[in-house]
Amino acid sequence: MRDGKQHLFDRPENVNRLIRGLYIACGVLLVAGLFVPGHGEFPWESAPEFFAAYGLVSCIVLVLAAKHILRRIVSRDERYYD
16 A cells, blocks of 8 residues: 555455355356256266366366476576575
8 A cells, every 4th residue: 555545455354255256156156057058079078067177177287287397397406596
């Protein structure tokens, strides 16, 4: 708040409202996905909440790959800048 104005997300209750709203929206979409039939090219794509699970697993795999594999590739020795 260098300019003296209070912005929307400076107040913790506004941040909590936003997070609560996102949780509610995710829950509504998950429940709605159970009632909307899937039209995938492969049989497993028609499973309920397949794309939600696929996205979650993909995100976890990317984070673990970045943490364990890419760290070895791009890291430098401790004395690199000496």
